[in-house]
Amino acid sequence: MPIMNALVSFVRAQGGELAVHAYEHLSLTVISLGIATVIGLPLGVWLTRRPSLSASVLALASVLQTVPSLALLGILIPLTGIGRTPAIIALLLYALLPIVRNTVVGVGQVDPAVREAAVAMGMKDGQLIAKVELPLALPVIFAGVRTATVVGVGVATLAALVGAGGLGVYIFRGISLADTSLVLTGAVPAALLALVLDGALGLVERRLDRLFKPALLAFAALLLLAALRSCAPASSLKIAMPAEFMERKDGYAGLAAKYGLRAEVVEMDHGLMYRALADGRVDAAVGYSTDGEIARYGLSVLADDAHYFPPYWAAPIARSEVLAKHPELGAALDKLSGRINAAEMAAMNARVEHDHETPAAVAESFLRSAGVAPGPPRRGDPADVVIGSKIFAEQYVLAELLAEVVETYTPLRVKLTTGLGGTKICFDALRRGDIDVYPEYTGTGLFAILGETNATDTTADAVYQRVRREFAARYAVTWLSPFGFENTYAVIVRADDGAHRISDLLERQK
DSSP: OOOHHHHHHHEEEEEEEEHHHHHHHHHHHHHHHHHHHHHHHHHHHHHHHHHOOOOOOOHHHHHHSSSOOHHHHHHHHHOOOOOOOHHHHHHHHHHHHHHHHHHHHHHSSOOHHHHHHEEEEEEEEHHHHHIIIIIHHHHHHHHHHHHHHHHHHHHHGGGGGGGGOOOHHHHHHHHHHTTHHHHHHHHHHHHHHHHHHHHHHHHHHHHHHHHHHHHHHHHHHHHHHHHHHHHOOOOHHHEOOHHHHSTTTTHHHHHHHHHTTEEEEEEEEEHHHHHHHHHHSEEEEEEETTTTHHHTEEEEEEEEEOOOOOOEEEEEHHHHHHHHHOHHHHHHHHGGTTTTHHHHHHHHHHHTSSOOHHHHHHHHHHHHTTTOOOOOBBBBSOOOOOEEESSSSSHHHHHHHHHHHHHHHSSEEEEEEEEOOOOHHHHHHHTTTTEEEEEEEEHHHHIIIIIOOOSSSSOOOHHHHHHHHHHHHOEEEEEOOOOOOOOOOOEEETTTTTOOBBBGGGOOOO
């Protein structure tokens, strides 16, 4: 019930936004399905006249169907950029196979005697197709279209990762924050949309003569609305950001209010947004100040001249119970206290993200450069200490650093459980005892976990002491000494942009 109450409250508060994303989802599905039908139906009929090619073409379509949708979007981004175009192309490719295959099968199942009778009556091939084969094959063809529709609604949720919107926006926000009500806000309407479209196609199939023209007009109207929406004036300032930033208490809503921003927000995958910024498809991006992409793409971090972002000093946090059980653990983790500066962390991130080195190799290299000879790895179950991390490069590196100092300075056995997603997933895992230690950030602890909204003192030491005190009292979790660098959220632009402060972006708003 609490989940459903939260879901209902969110829908009431954000109904307008939900309607926009539902429309985006519907238009992506219908447009791609319409194009796939226009291509797939004639292609299927053509293949029935060329049996020697049929198997090869269907095999190729099957291969496209097996490519993971996220991988396909990643392949398309360099060719088409971000937004609706790669999403529609991906959905189109996924819809082709069931439509083409069912057309071939449906036409192929027409009774040869019926076909011979039509030819004997003097029908040309085009007449045979239009008046005999397609009408008889229609149930099978419609089954393919309906299958493609349901698949398309599901795959369209991934469009959110490339800035194309849709109901997947809520799903990925919810996953990032482990917020089930947000996940359901996207998943439930998507499921209902699939059922409604499937039912509508079934109705059209049963009453084709009467409903074909109205359905065609409705589809044309939807295409027109999509075109008008894409041409509608939007803010001249376009900012990309990961889904989690939209829902955080220290996220976009507060940033926009603090600076008076009125930007067009493009939610997308963290890694893809930097490429979009470098290519000029967005004007700015919200990322982390130590991200390796900043140097790789020649980007620049804008000064937070209104002092919106709190300090985000990185530090390991651990269950107090585990530290009491293994006193040597805290001493080992503190070996990294003050040892990593922001430039060093950014360089390590770049080595993982762009030079494709493993986090373990990067961590070992850093320790050796700092005069520490890492001990032999003691990994696996049963483990004395489980070290976790979130799902980005910096966290992987920090988790490896923590594991290696534990193995170097203690006899404890270590297990790594990395890639746990957003903040809430990691912290909930820590409180349940699924992990014992993970790297966290003081600002995240204050705003995202403690839920602070009116902190009066956000200096670095004040925030650290506040989270240290509150976490120990509320959660029996201990903040250990910071690593020495701050990884704050940051607004990032191209180096030749001309802006130096976040407030400089206000001049570009309509």
